Each structure stands twice: as C-alpha cells, then as structure tokens.
Amino acid sequence: MKRRTISRWGMGAFLLAVAGLFVGGCATTGEKPKPALVATDKGTAIYEDKYEFKAPLGWKLLRDYSGGDFEFGFLKFEKGDFPSQSTFIYDPEPFGSDRDLETRAKQYCSRFLWNSGVLAEVKKQNRVQLWGHAAIVIQLEGENPNRNEKAKSLVYLVKKGNQIISFALTQWRPMNGTFASEPFEHFETFVQSFKFLKKTFYEEFEEKVKKLKG
Amino acid sequence: MDGHQRNLYLYEALNARVLGVSMDDVTTSTYFAKSLWLTFPLLSNTLPWMGTAYGAFSNKPPFLTDGTPQWFGRRTVIVDKKGIVRYIRNDTPKFEEILTFLLKLEEEFKGR
Numbered sequence: 001m002k003r004r005t006i007s008r009w010g011m012g013a014f015l016l017a018v019a020g021l022f023v024g025g026c027a028t029t030g031e032k033p034k035p036a037l038v039a040t041d042k043g044t045a046i047y048e049d050k051y052e053f054k055a056p057l058g059w060k061l062l063r064d065y066s067g068g069d070f071e072f073g074f075l076k077f078e079k080g081d082f083p084s085q086s087t088f089i090y091d092p093e094p095f096g097s098d099r100d101l102e103t104r105a106k107q108y109c110s111r112f113l114w115n116s117g118v119l120a121e122v123k124k125q126n127r128v129q130l131w132g133h134a135a136i137v138i139q140l141e142g143e144n145p146n147r148n149e150k151a152k153s154l155v156y157l158v159k160k161g162n163q164i165i166s167f168a169l170t171q172w173r174p175m176n177g178t179f180a181s182e183p184f185e186h187f188e189t190f191v192q193s194f195k196f197l198k199k200t201f202y203e204e205f206e207e208k209v210k211k212l213k214g
Numbered sequence: 215m216d217g218h219q220r221n222l223y224l225y226e227a228l229n230a231r232v233l234g235v236s237m238d239d240v241t242t243s244t245y246f247a248k249s250l251w252l253t254f255p256l257l258s259n260t261l262p263w264m265g266t267a268y269g270a271f272s273n274k275p276p277f278l279t280d281g282t283p284q285w286f287g288r289r290t291v292i293v294d295k296k297g298i299v300r301y302i303r304n305d306t307p308k309f310e311e312i313l314t315f316l317l318k319l320e321e322e323f324k325g326r
Contacts, residue, residue, distance in 0.1 A: 097219035097251055201310050209227050
C-alpha cells in the first residue's frame, strides 16, 4: 500500500484564499447503517451501493474509516510463518498528483511500501486497457531482511476521466517463504469485474463546476 | 499535501489558491516540495507568527508524543476575498468537504 507522507509538513496550516461568502447547512438522518457488502444473485457483491465486483470468498473485508490510504479492500491470512498474508485494496486517490499515467506511476512507485522499510523494485510495467480506460499495470517486489519479510505486489493505475484510481495487491512472506499465485488470481478477478454503479464524487463535482462556469 | 496538488486544477477553476505553511526552514521546505512534486507555494514560518494568528500553533500541553514542546497543528483554513476566515478543520484535510465548500463560496460570489 502507499504510505502517508510523514514530516513536519503533516502539521502545517493551510490557507485557501477565495472570493465568495459562506453558506452553511447540513442534514442528518436517523437511518440504520446498511451492511457495507451485499451479495447479489449474479455471484457478485455490491459495496456501499457504489461498486459491484466479484469478491474473493473467505477473505476479510477491510475498510478505512479515517478516509486515509484506501477506500476498501480484502485481507487473507495464509498458511506459513508471519507475515504470510495477502491484502488488496481499491484506492480512488492513489499517492502522487499528476494526471498523466506514466508520471503518476513514477510518483506512486517512489512511495510504495515506503513505511514498511521494503525497497520495492519495479519488475514489470505495461500499458493496458481496463474497462475501456487507459491503465498501467505494475509488478513490484522487495524485501526487508531486518524484519525477515518480503513482499510481491501488483498495481493497476487507471485513468478515469481527470482522475487516476488504483487497485493494489501486496502479498507478504517471510524471507524464506514462497509466493502464492491464488491471491493474484482473486485480485485479477476483482479488478476485471469491478464496475462503478454511480458517478464518483469528482465526476459529479466537475460537472457542477462546468455548469457554474457556463 | 499531494491531495491538494491533485485538486489544484479544481481550486483554480473555483478561483481559489492554496498555500502551505510550516515551521520548517526554506531548505527543508524546498526538499519537501520536490519529494511530493508540489507546485503551489509553501511558506516557511519559523517564528511562527502565522501559525499563532490562525490558531494552528501551540506551545502548551499536550505536547507531541516525541516531546516536541512547540508545534504546528495540522489545520485547514479557508479565507475569503475579504480576508475573513470561513472554514477551519483540524487534522487530515477532508478534500471532498473542502471542494464542496469552495463551490458554495463561488456560487455565492457569482450570485451577488
């Protein structure tokens, strides 16, 4: 996974100088929360009414309530010594800022697994099409002998409108462990079957800005 | 920070400008900006009068976990064209909230 930048800048104040006036107001509802993940009769799952995909059976759902490094994903603890596990996530705001895929891939890989102490090396990088969108798929591997662990990852960066979204799988093993292919197959199924059931915040927001600008 | 950089084209469309402020010196800030590919201005406010003015600076307990007695809290502040503070939020920026707020400000401004 990407790691949040840690520095004193994390404690900076921010100013946005704008023209305009404040209009406040919000509404709250008393609705009971729905289950995050709902199975369909098509063999797929729907996450929070927003995304539909083929979910991996027997994997645990991961959710980020803090609005941080990813939106949701899946985790599986595997046989073998610690840290034998695989995790994959959907992140609508992957690390980096550039809207060009190649440049974003460079930015993204510069921080990938950064906080874990693993120096992830790009093994392969290809341009592909995913659901009709331009995308880059990146294979990375790295190790941290000090913690007796290694990692193998597969990342999709997908150009969706003006945004770049991402999917990332990381498989962890002890240094003498063997990587397994099955989690990568589940990940591929998840990514290839992934559908957006509604417009993203940014897609709707850009339409509002465009309308405002006339 | 990279979140603000990602949204820069939207801030500009809404006539907003973004500045980052920290107590770091210029050299540190320059390196930091390069490491995150930031193109908007970062202000080095080592004294730190600006953090004090916007309520982001603290020299009272609770101190940071590493014992740092003086620190800039992470704070997002939106100031309008007249210099009036309209929005303050501590901790991690809520980008969707910030953008929605800026859109409302721009709509109000256009409607005047």
